[in-house]
Amino acid sequence: MTSPKRVGRIEFGLFSPKEIRKMSVRKIIWADTYDDDGFPYPQGLMDLNLGVIDPGLRCKTCDQKAADCPGHFGHIELAKPVIHVGYTRLIRKLLRVSCRSCSRLLMTAEEVEKIIGPEDSELAGELVSEKDIKKERVCPHCGEQQLKINFEKPTTFSEVFVEDGRKVEHKLTPADIRARLEKIPDDDLRALGVNPDVARPEWTILTVLPVPPVTMRPSIILENGQRSEDDLTHKLVDIIRINQRFKENQDAGAPQLIIEDLWELLQYHVTTYLDNEVAGCPPARHRSGRPLKTLSQRLKGKEGRFRGSLSGKRVNFSARTVISPDPNLSIGEVGIPLAITNEMTLPIRVTPFNIDELRQYVLNGPERPTIKSPCGANYAIRPDNRRMRLSDANLETVAEMIEPGWTVERQLKANDIVLFNRQPSLHRMSIMAHRVVVMDGKTFRLNPAVCPPYNADFDGDEMNLHIPQTEEARAEAEILVSVQSNILSPRTGGPIIGGIHDHISGIFLLTHTVRHFSKEETLYLTQHLPIEHLPEPDRLDDDGKPLWTNKQVFSLVLPDDLNMLFQASSCQNCETCKREMCENDAFVRVVNGNLITGTIDKKGIGAFDGQILHRIIRQHGMKRAARFIDDVTKLSIRGIMLEGFSFGIDDEDLTKTEYGQIDEVLNGALSDVERRIKIYNEGQLEPMPGRTLEETLEMQIMQVLGKARDRTGEIAGRHLGMDNSAVVMAVSGARGSMLNLTQMAGCLGQQSVRGERIMRGYEDRTLPHFRRNERGAEAHGFITNSYKSGLSPTEFFFHAIGGREGLVDTAVRTSQSGYLQRRMINALQDLKVAYDGTVRTTGGRIIQFCYGEDGTDPGKSSYGSPVDVKGIIESVLKQEVK
Amino acid sequence: MGTSLDVLSHEMVPDHQIMDGEEVTNLLATYHISLEQLPKMYHDDPAVKAIGGDVGNVIRITRDSRTAGRAEAYRLVVKRPKK
Numbered sequence: 003m004t005s006p007k008r009v010g011r012i013e014f015g016l017f018s019p020k021e022i023r024k025m026s027v028r029k030i031i032w033a034d035t036y037d038d039d040g041f042p043y044p045q046g047l048m049d050l051n052l053g054v055i056d057p058g059l060r061c062k063t064c065d066q067k068a069a070d071c072p073g074h075f076g077h078i079e080l081a082k083p084v085i086h087v088g089y090t091r092l093i094r095k096l097l098r099v100s101c102r103s104c105s106r107l108l109m110t111a112e113e114v115e116k117i118i119g120p121e122d123s124e125l126a127g128e129l130v131s132e133k134d135i136k137k138e139r140v141c142p143h144c145g146e147q148q149l150k151i152n153f154e155k156p157t158t159f160s161e162v163f164v165e166d167g168r169k170v171e172h173k174l175t176p177a178d179i180r181a182r183l184e185k186i187p188d189d190d191l192r193a194l195g196v197n198p199d200v201a202r203p204e205w206t207i208l209t210v211l212p213v214p215p216v217t218m219r220p221s222i223i224l225e226n227g228q229r230s231e232d233d234l235t236h237k238l239v240d241i242i243r244i245n246q247r248f249k250e251n252q253d254a255g256a257p258q259l260i261i262e263d264l265w266e267l268l269q270y271h272v273t274t275y276l277d278n279e280v281a282g283c284p285p286a287r288h289r290s291g292r293p294l295k296t297l298s299q300r301l302k303g304k305e306g307r308f309r310g311s312l313s314g315k316r317v318n319f320s321a322r323t324v325i326s327p328d329p330n331l332s333i334g335e336v337g338i339p340l341a342i343t344n345e346m347t348l349p350i351r352v353t354p355f356n357i358d359e360l361r362q363y364v365l366n367g368p369e370r371p372t373i374k375s376p377c378g379a380n381y382a383i384r385p386d387n388r389r390m391r392l393s394d395a396n397l398e399t400v401a402e403m404i405e406p407g408w409t410v411e412r413q414l415k416a417n418d419i420v421l422f423n424r425q426p427s428l429h430r431m432s433i434m435a436h437r438v439v440v441m442d443g444k445t446f447r448l449n450p451a452v453c454p455p456y457n458a459d460f461d462g463d464e465m466n467l468h469i470p471q472t473e474e475a476r477a478e479a480e481i482l483v484s485v486q487s488n489i490l491s492p493r494t495g496g497p498i499i500g501g502i503h504d505h506i507s508g509i510f511l512l513t514h515t516v517r518h519f520s521k522e523e524t525l526y527l528t529q530h531l532p533i534e535h536l537p538e539p540d541r542l543d544d545d546g547k548p549l550w551t552n553k554q555v556f557s558l559v560l561p562d563d564l565n566m567l568f569q570a571s572s573c574q575n576c577e578t579c580k581r582e583m584c585e586n587d588a589f590v591r592v593v594n595g596n597l598i599t600g601t602i603d604k605k606g607i608g609a610f611d612g613q614i615l616h617r618i619i620r621q622h623g624m625k626r627a628a629r630f631i632d633d634v635t636k637l638s639i640r641g642i643m644l645e646g647f648s649f650g651i652d653d654e655d656l657t658k659t660e661y662g663q664i665d666e667v668l669n670g671a672l673s674d675v676e677r678r679i680k681i682y683n684e685g686q687l688e689p690m691p692g693r694t695l696e697e698t699l700e701m702q703i704m705q706v707l708g709k710a711r712d713r714t715g716e717i718a719g720r721h722l723g724m725d726n727s728a729v730v731m732a733v734s735g736a737r738g739s740m741l742n743l744t745q746m747a748g749c750l751g752q753q754s755v756r757g758e759r760i761m762r763g764y765e766d767r768t769l770p771h772f773r774r775n776e777r778g779a780e781a782h783g784f785i786t787n788s789y790k791s792g793l794s795p796t797e798f799f800f801h802a803i804g805g806r807e808g809l810v811d812t813a814v815r816t817s818q819s820g821y822l823q824r825r826m827i828n829a830l831q832d833l834k835v836a837y838d839g840t841v842r843t844t845g846g847r848i849i850q851f852c853y854g855e856d857g858t859d860p861g862k863s864s865y866g867s868p869v870d871v872k873g874i875i876e877s878v879l880k881q882e883v884k
Numbered sequence: 885m886g887t888s889l890d891v892l893s894h895e896m897v898p899d900h901q902i903m904d905g906e907e908v909t910n911l912l913a914t915y916h917i918s919l920e921q922l923p924k925m926y927h928d929d930p931a932v933k934a935i936g937g938d939v940g941n942v943i944r945i946t947r948d949s950r951t952a953g954r955a956e957a958y959r960l961v962v963k964r965p966k967k
Contacts, residue, residue, distance in 0.1 A: 856949070
């Protein structure tokens with residue numbers, strides 16, 4: 003093996019015709035590819051000197067087989083020079099700054115020096131630009147009057163001169179341009195920022211075209227035995243044909259007009275060969291009408307060589323399928339279908355210590371019949387790297403053969419570590435390491451508590467799985483990427499994994515107010531918890547049977563020495579907190595691992611703001627926190643199942659009194675709006691400071707109607723109490739809000755576009771159902787109905803308008819933030835925190851002298867601060883600290 | 885030409901100070917870096933002009949920090965390239 007070398011510098015330049023001919027192994031003159039026998043034509047586009055793609059043949063240049071021959075360039079001699087489209091801008095610039103007669107820079111030496119600065123100065127490096135040269139001046143060297151150079155996309159250059167008071171354009175042929183560029187002196191080029199040693203400007207006009215090796219434009223054989231050529235080959239065929247015709251016409255002395263036409267045609271073909279998406283040039287098309295994918299298209303864009311093949315590639319050892327929930331799995335596990343575990347392998351090196359185990363894997367073979375069966379192996383790799391596929395026929399022979407030095411690719415089995423990912427991978431928690439659980443079925447299974455970091459749900463989402471193939475990768479996955487070590491988000495320093503939806507409703511129902519459970523109920527609730535004894539019962543019932551409180555049951559999942567005080571999500575933020583006496587039971591107090599008062603809800607165990615979870619991580623570590631999540635989710639699911647939890651259309655029903663009140667409120671609001679409009683029409687309205695009359699009126703109307711909707715919500719809320727599932731979900735923070743409930747039961751309220759009432763539509767009105775210039779509430783999108791009562795046709799239309807705006811906003815936001823993120827990642831991806839705490843680039847250049855200025859890893863912090871002072875004091879004093 | 889503005893007295897401009905040779909040597913030694921590996925700032929930066937810094941100087945910038953209370957950064961003054 004050669005030793006690694008350091009890249010000193012990279013030089014970019016142009017190929018000169020001389021170099022192109024020198025690297026060419028064959029001059030290509032025939033436009034044909036294969037003859038009738040399927041053998042390449044000599045000097046054709048598939049010439050055997052250019053490399054081979056057919057197996058069995060040998061390259062005539064390097065004498066290697068198809069797999070080893072890298073391919074070799076050929077060349078086409080063009081009948082006349084043509085412009086390279088990629089350099090039209092440079093050509094235009096050079097034509098404009100050089101003299102049309104002597105080709106020198108249109109500046110005196112002094113002028114140049116003024117811009118560039120003294121030659122040997124350290125700070126030199128300024129360049130002459132197009133703007134530094136005055137238009138249509140006289141050449142300071144030969145006195146020639148300069149003309150304006152016009153450039154027309156894609157490749158036409160012309161000079162403009164005035165004749166008889168009219169502007170006349172004279173087209174410059176590529177040959178003319180080439181002659182001019184040839185004459186530009188080297189020193190003038192250096193002043194322009196062109197290094198003439200590697201890039202003489204005339205080399206931007208092609209006289210010789212390199213023909214890429216067949217290896218980069220292989221032909222494919224279709225099922226029907228027909229050959230199908232690569233797009234590049236098609237384009238080269240066109241170029242050679244036209245070139246040939248051009249030569250013949252030239253030799254026959256064809257009229258100038260025909261020559262010019264052919265020249266332009268050749269230019270077109272070479273242009274599209276290089277770039278088929280040039281502005282002002284119709285793209286060359288395949289027979290089927292599909293635009294050809296030529297050189298530039300191979301490199302550009304997301305699927306191009308750079309972004310698609312070099313920065314990112316498809317990988318092996320990966321699997322993808324639909325996901326579904328399984329609350330019985332631990333958060334650190336992932337359920338994998340048997341079919342996938344049978345297919346995916348990881349290599350194990352045979353050693354004297356594991357040879358018996360591996361021999362057994364080999365004997366088990368590639369077919370694992372059930373999830374309970376021991377895992378088998380799919381391949382064995384000999385010390386000479388020969389791979390042997392295991393099949394029922396060779397199991398025993400291979401098992402006999404293996405010895406230290408071999409590698410066995412064994413199937414995935416329970417407890418292996420795998421990487422699990424859901425796109426879009428927006429943050430590091432989008433890829434986490436889980437432990438394998440082999441399962442029946444065809445979907446990946448995950449604990450719903452790990453949905454928030456992946457942003458996954460189960461409406462058809464698919465996720466990817468990757469198997470780390472080396473011992474190092476597995477160790478790294480376990481230590482850095484495991485679910486456990488990612489419970490704390492480095493974004494906030496708080497937990498991102500935790501209870502969601504039913505977990506929160508369940509734990510809320512379980513812990514709300516004080517209730518007593520019989521032994522049967524208590525055991526039902528706790529049967530999945532890893533506990534050995536029930537605590538002392540709280541009291542005995544009338545029959546002398548023991549009863550436990552719901553708070554006692556919850557306390558079973560808490561660590562014994564936990565001390566906390568906080569307000570639950572259901573806290574109403576009363577002016578004076580009644581603390582333990584709170585009538586909503588929202589004051590959570592935990593002493594020595596026992597829940598004394600308070601309801602556990604989103605603030606306690608929810609993903610994003612689970613305070614209990616956060617405290618356990620700080621004081622007991624990730625492992626205990628992971629266990630807590632497992633326990634609390636299982637307990638809460640039992641809790642919700644104990645009572646049952648559902649929501650139906652009749653849960654939105656109110657009584658006659660409430661409907662009457664709602665109507666009253668809405669009618670009052672509507673007439674209030676009418677009254678204000680009347681005041682406005684009479685010119686009595688007093689404008690607010692800095693607002694016009696119309697704006698004032700609009701604001702007043704919005705305010706009145708907004709208040710009216712809130713009032714209907716209050717009326718509905720008064721009727722719907724804690725026995726209503728939607729209220730439970732809203733109060734506990736599990737899902738939805740009181741506003742959603744208002745819209746279901748009370749009134750939908752004002753629909754808006756850009757924060758204003760709906761004003762668009764027909765002339766002077768939103769819909770033809772209303773009078774022109776009507777300002778009333780209904781005419782501009784106020785919906786008095788609720789989802790329950792149903793929307794009128796006009797209301798429905800307004801609702802659709804408002805809803806559409808929301809959709810458009812999300813679409814725009816995601817695309818914009820996606821692009822922003824891409825740019826940011828490209829800029830920051832190689833920075834790392836060095837051992838001395840500085841943030842550095844790969845070149846060792848310092849970006850930040852101390853990471854985040856305080857050197858704190860936010861993922862190991864408590865909401866950003868290095869020490870959770872409040873938590874420590876609370877757990878010592880066992881009471882609230884201000 | 886008109887009124888002049890002292891940028892240094894603006895509340896959002898942090899404290900800039902030119903470091904002397906010894907301080908720079910110590911700085912480079914602490915971080916095991918060469919002068920080139922320092923962050924840069926342009927010679928025509930208003931704050932650099934105000935304290936009379938020149939190309940090649942290293943400037944100590946002391947900022948109020950949300951995380952650390954007070955943070956120091958060091959920047960090498962370089963000539964601004966045109967365009």
